[in-house]
Structures are given as C-alpha cells and as structure tokens.
Amino acid sequence: MSERTQALGRVMVLMGGWSAERDVSLASGRAVHEALLSAGVDAIGVDLDRAAAQELGHRLVAERIDRVFIALHGRGGEDGQVQALLELAEVPYTGSGMAASAVGMDKVMCKRIWQGAGLDTPAFSVVDSPAAAREAAESMGWPVIIKPTADGSSVGVSKVDEPAGVEQAFREAALHGEVMVEQFIAGGEYTVAILGEQSLPAIRIEASAEHAFYDYQAKYEAEDTGYRIPCGLSDEEEARLAEVARTAFGLIGARGWGRVDFMRDAEGRHWLIEVNTVPGMTSHSLVPMAARAVGVDFPGLCVAILEQTLVNPANLVNPDEASTGGESADGAI
Structure with missing residues (x-):
C-alpha cells in the first residue's frame, strides 16, 4: 500500500439502494470497489438496501470506516438521504453535500435555478394527469419529453410525437413520482464531466436510429451507441460549453464530481437538461x-474522486471554501 492510498484509510463503497436505478448502481459500485482494490485501497463493498440503511451508522463504527465512496444512483442515495446520515456520523464521503444532492435530483428545482440565472434550459410544466400533459404539450409544440421530475438513467422517460402517445408516457413516468412535460430540443446530445474545479473533455452522444433519444437501453444495453471524443465542436465552443457546465453545477451547490447534460440545437445554442x-x-x-x-x-479516477474527501471531509465545510479534487495516478487531474 502506497502512502497515497494509505492516507485514505478504510473505505466503504455504497451501492445498490432501492431506487429504479438499483441495477445500474450495483454495476457502478462493483466496478468502483474492484478499481479501488486494484489501486491498493483498503475497501469493502456494501449493498445498501433499506435494511442495511437502518444499520449503516452501527456498521460504520464496527468496520472502522474512514470514508465512503457513494456509488448510489437515484432516490435514497443520490438525493441527500444517505448524505445526511453520513454527515450525522461525521464520516467523509464523495460528491456533493446533502442540500446540493437533493436539488440535483429535482429536475424542476434545477431548471428554476438555471432559469433564474439566465441559463438556457428547455421549457417545462409539472403535470398531474394525462389531460394536463396534453395541454402542456400543445402549448410547447410537438414532440415533447414526458418524464419523472426525479430519478435518472432516463428511467420513465418518453419522447412523445403526438397526442395519442401521452397517456401511456404519463403513466410510465408517474410510476416514479411527480411528472413533467419538457420541450424537446432537436439536435446533438452532449455531456461534460466535472472533477473538482476542472471539466473533462465534452462527449457527443449518438444514439442509433432504433432509439428516439439517449434512453435507458441506449445508455446501458445497446452496443451501437456512439460516443465522440473529441466531440466535434471547435475549441472555443467546447470551452464555452465547459464553462456553462461548471456554472450550472456550481449554481445548485454541487461539488466534488458530477456530470452536466446538454442538447445543442440547429442554431448552435446549448440547452441544459440535467445535472448528475x-x-x-x-x-x-x-x-x-x-x-x-x-x-x-x-x-486513477476512482482514487482521485475519493481523495477529494481528504480536503473536504464529510462535506461539512462552507461550499465557498471547497477545494479542488486530488491528482490522478499520473497527475493528469
């Protein structure tokens, strides 16, 4: 074990959870756990189902955990709940704090914050019935996106081209909670990853013709989804995209690491979709x-994310005083 990994102490990787993204979280957590072990980190993996969540405080003490890598997606793990438990236990953890995690999971709150700051994000309306969804869609113009206001991984998300498709799309989204209708932006899909105060190269996502958009299957199952790095934008335009991503990320109070997703329309205007x-x-x-x-x-990436907890333990410092992420194994980050 190197001095670098020794400084991290004993690490618990939290994965699984009970959201609609449980399977993806298990895959993420297992990959992170294996990567940390390969880097020489003393790490254990824990499937945090509801029963395990009730015993988390006790287990943190019993296992003598020094810090936690959160690989939980969706409700219960990405929305501030587990972050609150860890803050009460005063155990350092990766990623954003409790409040920013809650806001980041709430697409409506994110969009309102971005709109208030003058950033571009598609028009939207929160709806409580298929009839209200149709009315909102008629106002925005077809096609539209109908999706839950929370959850990620495109769970419960549908692109709807005409009124006949609204009811089924609404019911699928409603299985996951509150529903919103969002203006559809035709064009290219881009994402920018954030690590500390840096942004990583933008990626253009190209779903195959079989997918109406970058849906769950295109993300996790399809082998023909294209990813372009470099993304094809000019250096100047990619720099602007990265700046907007960092601004949008910071506006909700997020820090540590994450990802911001965009759509780019035919006029070259970038529209904020969500933050992860x-x-x-x-x-x-x-x-x-x-x-x-x-x-x-x-x-190296997993260790760099984990090292952020050394300078910002348990996310208990003032957000304005948050530090940048640690260096990667080869010093590139």
Missing part, C-alpha cells in the same frame, strides 16, 4: 470515458 451528482461508473459510463481521453485510467 453521482454519475454512472459502469463499462458504458461517460465520466470514465472522458477521464480516459486525458490519460486517466479507471482506478
């Missing part, structure tokens, strides 16, 4: 892909 405060860390995931583009392998 605990992005996926699977074989198909975008943050590891962006890190590889600058020479950082997966174990």
Whole structure:
C-alpha cells in the first residue's frame, strides 16, 4: 500500500439502494470497489438496501470506516438521504453535500435555478394527469419529453410525437413520482464531466436510429451507441460549453464530481437538461470515458474522486471554501 492510498484509510463503497436505478448502481459500485482494490485501497463493498440503511451508522463504527465512496444512483442515495446520515456520523464521503444532492435530483428545482440565472434550459410544466400533459404539450409544440421530475438513467422517460402517445408516457413516468412535460430540443446530445474545479473533455452522444433519444437501453444495453471524443465542436465552443457546465453545477451547490447534460440545437445554442451528482461508473459510463481521453485510467479516477474527501471531509465545510479534487495516478487531474 502506497502512502497515497494509505492516507485514505478504510473505505466503504455504497451501492445498490432501492431506487429504479438499483441495477445500474450495483454495476457502478462493483466496478468502483474492484478499481479501488486494484489501486491498493483498503475497501469493502456494501449493498445498501433499506435494511442495511437502518444499520449503516452501527456498521460504520464496527468496520472502522474512514470514508465512503457513494456509488448510489437515484432516490435514497443520490438525493441527500444517505448524505445526511453520513454527515450525522461525521464520516467523509464523495460528491456533493446533502442540500446540493437533493436539488440535483429535482429536475424542476434545477431548471428554476438555471432559469433564474439566465441559463438556457428547455421549457417545462409539472403535470398531474394525462389531460394536463396534453395541454402542456400543445402549448410547447410537438414532440415533447414526458418524464419523472426525479430519478435518472432516463428511467420513465418518453419522447412523445403526438397526442395519442401521452397517456401511456404519463403513466410510465408517474410510476416514479411527480411528472413533467419538457420541450424537446432537436439536435446533438452532449455531456461534460466535472472533477473538482476542472471539466473533462465534452462527449457527443449518438444514439442509433432504433432509439428516439439517449434512453435507458441506449445508455446501458445497446452496443451501437456512439460516443465522440473529441466531440466535434471547435475549441472555443467546447470551452464555452465547459464553462456553462461548471456554472450550472456550481449554481445548485454541487461539488466534488458530477456530470452536466446538454442538447445543442440547429442554431448552435446549448440547452441544459440535467445535472448528475453521482454519475454512472459502469463499462458504458461517460465520466470514465472522458477521464480516459486525458490519460486517466479507471482506478486513477476512482482514487482521485475519493481523495477529494481528504480536503473536504464529510462535506461539512462552507461550499465557498471547497477545494479542488486530488491528482490522478499520473497527475493528469
């Protein structure tokens, strides 16, 4: 064990959870756990189901855990709940604090904050019935996106081209909570990963013709989804995109690491779609892909994310005093 990994102490990787993204979280957590072990970190993996969550405080003490890598996606793990437990236990953890995690999971709150700051994000309306969804869609113009106001990984998200498709899309989204209708932006899909105060290279996502957009299957199951790095934008435009991503990330109070997703329309205008405060860390995931583009392998990325807890323990410091992330294994980050 090197001095670098020894400083991290004993690490618990939290994964699984009970949200609709449980399977993705298990894949992320297992990958992170294996990567940390390969880097010489003393790490254990824990499937944090509801029963395990009730015993988390006791287990943190019993296992003598020094810090936690959160690989939980969706409700219960990415929305501030587990972050609150860890703050009460005064155990350092990766990623954004409790409040920013809660805001990041709430697409409506994010969009309101961005709109208030003058950033571009598609028009939207929170709806409580298929009839209200149709009315909102008629006002925005077809097609539209119908999706839950929380959850990620495109769970419960549908692109709807005409009134006949609204009811089914609404019911699928409603399985996951509150529903919103969002203006559809035609164009290219881009994402920017954030690590500390840096942004990694933007990625252009190209779903195949079989997918109406970058849906769950395109993200985690399809082998024909394209990822372009470099993304094809000019250096100047990519720099602007990265600046907007960092601004949007900071406006909700997020820090540590994460990802910001955009749509770029035919006029070259970039529209903020959402922020991910605990992005996926699977074989198909975008943050590891962006890190590889600058020479950082997966174990190095995981260690760099974890090292942020050394300078910002348990996210208990003032957000304005938050530090940048640690260096990667080869110093690229």
